[in-house]
Amino acid sequence: MITASVENYLKAVYYLQEESGDVSTSKLSELLKIRPASVTGMIKKMAGINLLVYQPYRTIKLTAKGRREALKILRRHRLIESFLVEIMGLPWNRVHQEAEKWEHVVSDDVVERMAQLLGNPKHDPHGAPIPNKHGAVTPSKNISLAEFPVAVDGIIAEVDDKNAELLRYLAQNGIRPGVRLRIISVEAAGGVMTITVAGKKRILSEKAAHKVYISPRVGKQP
Amino acid sequence: MITASVENYLKAVYYLQEESGDVSTSKLSELLKIRPASVTGMIKKMAGINLLVYQPYRTIKLTAKGRREALKILRRHRLIESFLVEIMGLPWNRVHQEAEKWEHVVSDDVVERMAQLLGNPKHDPHGAPIPNKHGAVTPSKNISLAEFPVAVDGIIAEVDDKNAELLRYLAQNGIRPGVRLRIISVEAAGGVMTITVAGKKRILSEKAAHKVYISPRVGKQP
DNA sequence: TCAAATGTTTAGGTAAGACTAACATATTAA
DNA sequence: TTAATATGTTAGTCTTACCTAAACATTTGA
Ligand SMILES: [Mn+2]
Ligand SMILES: [Mn+2]
Ligand SMILES: [Mn+2]
Ligand SMILES: [Mn+2]
Numbered sequence: 001m002i003t004a005s006v007e008n009y010l011k012a013v014y015y016l017q018e019e020s021g022d023v024s025t026s027k028l029s030e031l032l033k034i035r036p037a038s039v040t041g042m043i044k045k046m047a048g049i050n051l052l053v054y055q056p057y058r059t060i061k062l063t064a065k066g067r068r069e070a071l072k073i074l075r076r077h078r079l080i081e082s083f084l085v086e087i088m089g090l091p092w093n094r095v096h097q098e099a100e101k102w103e104h105v106v107s108d109d110v111v112e113r114m115a116q117l118l119g120n121p122k123h124d125p126h127g128a129p130i131p132n133k134h135g136a137v138t139p140s141k142n143i144s145l146a147e148f149p150v151a152v153d154g155i156i157a158e159v160d161d162k163n164a165e166l167l168r169y170l171a172q173n174g175i176r177p178g179v180r181l182r183i184i185s186v187e188a189a190g191g192v193m194t195i196t197v198a199g200k201k202r203i204l205s206e207k208a209a210h211k212v213y214i215s216p217r218v219g220k221q222p
Numbered sequence: 223m224i225t226a227s228v229e230n231y232l233k234a235v236y237y238l239q240e241e242s243g244d245v246s247t248s249k250l251s252e253l254l255k256i257r258p259a260s261v262t263g264m265i266k267k268m269a270g271i272n273l274l275v276y277q278p279y280r281t282i283k284l285t286a287k288g289r290r291e292a293l294k295i296l297r298r299h300r301l302i303e304s305f306l307v308e309i310m311g312l313p314w315n316r317v318h319q320e321a322e323k324w325e326h327v328v329s330d331d332v333v334e335r336m337a338q339l340l341g342n343p344k345h346d347p348h349g350a351p352i353p354n355k356h357g358a359v360t361p362s363k364n365i366s367l368a369e370f371p372v373a374v375d376g377i378i379a380e381v382d383d384k385n386a387e388l389l390r391y392l393a394q395n396g397i398r399p400g401v402r403l404r405i406i407s408v409e410a411a412g413g414v415m416t417i418t419v420a421g422k423k424r425i426l427s428e429k430a431a432h433k434v435y436i437s438p439r440v441g442k443q444p
Numbered sequence: 445t446c447a448a449a450t451g452t453t454t455a456g457g458t459a460a461g462a463c464t465a466a467c468a469t470a471t472t473a474a
Numbered sequence: 475t476t477a478a479t480a481t482g483t484t485a486g487t488c489t490t491a492c493c494t495a496a497a498c499a500t501t502t503g504a
Contacts, residue, residue: 084332087309088332088335088336088339089335089339090332090335098328098329098332101327101328101329102324102327102328104327105323105324105326105327106320106323106324107320107323110306110310110312110320113310113311113312114310117310117311
């Protein structure tokens with residue numbers, strides 16, 4: 001059976017697969033904060049119900065079914081976040097935790113009703129792409145702000161949604177998807193950078209910069 | 223801890239307490255479709271966390287805390303149903319099952335946000351009263367249509383929401399809270415009654431009549 | 445080639461809740 | 475006032491769905 005726990009593993013496997021290509025027990029263990037031995041157990045269970053293929057000591061890979069299920073949950077999660085922000089008016093730093101719970105209980109057709117009410121959005125409130133009904137996504141090839149060149153205009157594409165505190169801070173400073181941004185200077189020693197966002201100067205930590213992603217299309221308009 | 227299961231027991235205890243005054247193991251067992259021995263076990267657990275008081279072989283009664291929690295879940299459930307109908311446009315025969323799942327995961331403040339969006343409704347889509355934020359409810363003293371006198375006008379106050387099939391049927395025949403109704407005749411032998419709803423003649427089974435409730439204020443306006 | 449890193453197996457634990465069968469108490473009807 | 479019936483509890487198990495530490499196995503890469 002696909003329990004809430006299995007759904008969370010699916011999301012994690014999918015995430016790592018996108019991120020780095022190969023998915024390992026230790027990476028899953030670290031991401032999910034679950035001991036490697038437990039991860040192996042769950043992986044075997046999931047292989048048993050055809051969600052992934054796996055050979056001991058070797059790779060972990062989602063099957064077609066597993067990928068479909070993973071994208072389904074991702075779709076739910078992101079649509080729910082969008083719904084909570086757009087329809088219910090919740091702040092964007094509150095919705096990730098709430099969606100983390102809702103995604104395991106909302107019925108398929110209610111999720112689709114949300115999509116309809118929202119006009120089938122392509123991105124969630126943090127800029128992450130929402131897979132379509134058939135499980136197709138355009139994986140975002142964004143560049144982390146921490147790796148972005150200095151003195152080049154960029155458009156914020158996405159921000160990490162896991163840390164509510166950081167999100168609150170980013171919102172306060174106008175750092176959100178769609179906004180133009182430029183790095184003025186990087187003080188590597190101090191671990192901070194100076195940027196301009198919508199014309200205003202801001203200081204951002206190295207750590208925060210890792211959670212902000214810039215669209216790959218180099219925005220060179222004035 | 224108040225698990226989903228405990229929440230469901232709380233609702234059941236509250237329901238029986240309202241219904242008939244005394245709550246027993248066997249009644250809970252029947253209502254929840256759980257064996258008496260299991261019910262006793264859960265009751266003891268719930269007594270242990272102060273949700274109810276209980277003496278072996280004697281009565282089961284909610285404590286103040288238990289009543290508060292029960293009303294809180296009832297509020298959630300009914301607000302969620304209202305939300306699903308009013309804001310999301312789901313049919314009223316679909317929302318009970320969905321709310322049964324949501325009620326265990328939606329955060330307090332998101333529920334209150336729903337209430338706000340709905341304008342703090344007093345009744346859910348099936349006519350059941352919604353407890354207020356502080357746990358106050360006006361228990362409805364409605365009369366089952368099965369016990370309602372013949373040839374007297376009545377206003378439908380509430381319909382049972384558990385049976386999706388029946389709800390669909392009732393909706394199709396215009397039988398919903400707020401509508402005026404009158405029993406024309408009762409064919410007790412056949413187990414059916416003839417009624418008029420919004421001017422139209424309808425046949426209703428005895429069984430269905432038990433699930434429809436009429437407002438106690440005798441409506442005698444033309 | 446062999447130590448370190450990584451992954452798996454084994455054996456066991458927990459939490460939450462359900463069940464049957466045997467027993468205990470209460471209720472009711474003689 | 476009994477005794478049969480109904481109702482409720484206890485004891486002992488079971489299930490599901492995880493998770494864990496420790497010991498063992500395999501891979502990897504210096
Ligand atoms: Mn999220
Ligand atoms: Mn989740
Ligand atoms: Mn309901
Ligand atoms: Mn429920």
